[in-house]
Amino acid sequence: MNKPVNQPKSASAAITTRAQDYSQWYLDVIKQATLAEHSAVRGCMVIRPHGYAIWEKMQRELDDRFKATGHENAYFPLFIPLSYLTREEKHASGFAKECAVVTHHRLKSVNGEVVPDPDSKLEEPLVVRPTSETIIWAQYKNWIQSYRDLPLLINQWANVVRWEMRTRLFLRTAEFLWQEGHTAHATEKEALEETWRMLDVYADFAENVMAVPVIKGRKTAGERFAGALETLSIEGLMQDGKALQMGTSHYLGQNFSKGADVKFQNKDGQLEYVYASSWGVSTRLIGALIMTHSDDAGLVLPPKLAPVQVVVIPIYKSDEEHVKTMEEASRVAAELKALGVAVRVDDRDMQPGAKYYEWEGKGVPLRIEVGPKDLEKGSLCIARRFVNEIPGEAPDAQRRRRKAFLPRAEAIASIVPTLAAMQAELLERARKTRDARTRVIDNIADFEKFFKGEGGGFAWVHWAGSPEQEDEMAKRFETSIRNIPFEDQIPAAAKGAGVCILTGKPSAQRVLMSKSY
């Protein structure tokens, strides 16, 4: 007979609640779900299999969207010659500060100690790419001669490095994984259309795959990508009331084509500099995912990004029961797999309760329990990772709503629609949470009350201040202008012109202010 022998490590340590310490809760969720951890290399994280599987799902969804909009993938060098990085002036000042610099190409042993070999010093240091505009545009010079070579629509999946002293798993690490689109166009109009199109792709992905509602808009001049004429962003609101920039799309004008001297012959036979866009999202999105949906029991995943959507757990006391419940668990799994569901059977030699705890902490949307009684009755027990909250409901009542005992066929048939419903519920729940922390604010007193007394969130405010006055707001309230939302992003109550909350100067439309990551 099988005897459960030990509890999993995770079962011994309940996680910190959000109310206790939000920052610690975030780290606890990551640890419990085995998503990632720090490495011995300062600022670099290790993405563990469960975290990486989420990233793979994100990659697949994004990549399909990039290809559907005509883009191809390619790969460019990890290293950028120092002189390239300085070709575009603003770009250089924006990125030169925080680079990993390669200066030698060999090691040698000196008095028993291994050191960089002085004889291997590079003539020109190489910078580990913080972003690839300069190295890619150097190559585009060979690829673009005529308007017939345009548009050039390329994306790269890669690792990049931006040296960071204070790191935070997924949100801010020295090395991170991302994709970067780099496109070249014959006209400003086309490049602008591409810039807007890819922001829409990101917003669609955020809302319909991640179930995170976002607000689209322009960044202020001070927040633009180094070298861009226009930076667009999508901004999500985390459960602690801080915004997270989830993706950016940049219109680069001719800045980089001039830096790399990339001209093309237009239809009239004249030489012109090419127009450019670039756009990217990164593993930071996993941080957004965690902070939008997870709860005090740990990770919550939208079904579309869950590496395991359903876990099936056999419940038994005797060897005979074990055999029978495992047979049924395997049948159930095979039937769900045939329906396109990502399913796993957990037959480890552990207490069922410990398994429930572990899979809940990993964010698996649905659990199916198969016990001897279920076999007798021809039923299955389906437990949801979460249900919509009903104000004032007793915990026991909510717990009952999370579990359903259904006739077998009905249970199997319910899985795909239930996953779809949970996906929609998460978006709805995130939207409600965000809206509950969103205010239309018309004076500094209310602004102060919101950010200092009520924990803050998104504030729709009129603004006509100077960059220095933006800094003043940042000092007083730790807030910044997240973006200047597009007209169709502004709720009815926030539409129209008004006066700046700080200066009283006229303002044509409201901006989105908040604290942020």
Next chain:
Amino acid sequence: MNKPVNQPKSASAAITTRAQDYSQWYLDVIKQATLAEHSAVRGCMVIRPHGYAIWEKMQRELDDRFKATGHENAYFPLFIPLSYLTREEKHASGFAKECAVVTHHRLKSVNGEVVPDPDSKLEEPLVVRPTSETIIWAQYKNWIQSYRDLPLLINQWANVVRWEMRTRLFLRTAEFLWQEGHTAHATEKEALEETWRMLDVYADFAENVMAVPVIKGRKTAGERFAGALETLSIEGLMQDGKALQMGTSHYLGQNFSKGADVKFQNKDGQLEYVYASSWGVSTRLIGALIMTHSDDAGLVLPPKLAPVQVVVIPIYKSDEEHVKTMEEASRVAAELKALGVAVRVDDRDMQPGAKYYEWEGKGVPLRIEVGPKDLEKGSLCIARRFVNEIPGEAPDAQRRRRKAFLPRAEAIASIVPTLAAMQAELLERARKTRDARTRVIDNIADFEKFFKGEGGGFAWVHWAGSPEQEDEMAKRFETSIRNIPFEDQIPAAAKGAGVCILTGKPSAQRVLMSKSY
């Protein structure tokens, strides 16, 4: 009316033939097919979209096989602290010679010149990973406590850097893309089984996806991975008679677990060091693909790795014909897509002949031409990228065999079986080419004749020499022992014991010798 206005650049320059200059032919094939090119960064290549699409297809096929054998993907840091690299003695001496070394983390402007900021010098230099055993085993220390945590079966898709002075696209570059599996086991037996299993996965991929026949075997002690107790390899033979090592799988024993102090409690409650394997293949495989199948017209791709399997080209003279043939081309493409075929319609404003030339150079297996006469007759013209060679056949006759005019329904139905047949033909052709350049050799005179007079290939020879005598062979003939093939890899004519071709000493089995990349 549409007038073709210009020829594609590629049409103007026919490629060097293999007979003229094999090395230049290789580079010309890559250039014509737009697979890759050198970058401005010494030793680093740019993988262009068509080359990267082939890599993506390889990744998908390999990743599916890794997951089917129980592996999960994860991601570890790009940087390795210098002290880690030196934890395993042989490993350090093997990899320390050719590393990119990061010594600073910031740049500054000094007298108008941007230089590494002396104040940002790292206390401990970081090495850009040449392979990840040391950094991964440092992490495994946290993950492995008990036999219950084993086996740990992890794979990583990543870029790695090994400084190279003499580079060759795909075959030898400073930075390359690869996958590296790193597994941990409770027993030597399990780790050895894993090492052998993954070599089989590679061999299956090489033969059944790449259509490249390979010989599996053990490397000699001198050719082992730095830090391994056993290195297995698969070896392919290129058209010029040189071998290419296409994948390796290493049994690492307890070398790395001792280096990183990774012990586990076994079932008897005792602490033991963990047993390890690692295994990898890289973008080098694209070089093997090119050199095995391509011909004097350019790239030839096995259908399973062709990003575009069928290109459909409308042929027309008038606008009216253009509309009609394009309609039919789109219908044909839609029908093929529904059959799971990767298809593209080429409606660019160019001469059909120039399009044929371009797609042939890119290795697309099948071309469908849709002209006004085909529409009238209800037929389609299908052209194959290659056909099996018939000795003594006139070029014209072969050209006729490459084109088939079939009734429409029959043509559509033939595509999937034809692609499958072409896949099989490529493997068969590659096997014949290899076998024609394979000899069982029993004395140095014949060995010399084979490698100096007949261009060489695979030589099955008995060997019992010393490492110094291996070096002697390398100097005299530029040959090396590719591997010591497994018993089931040895053809009947080469089986059995004999005497060493150099020393006359007894030898239990033959080894595989050849020149190599």
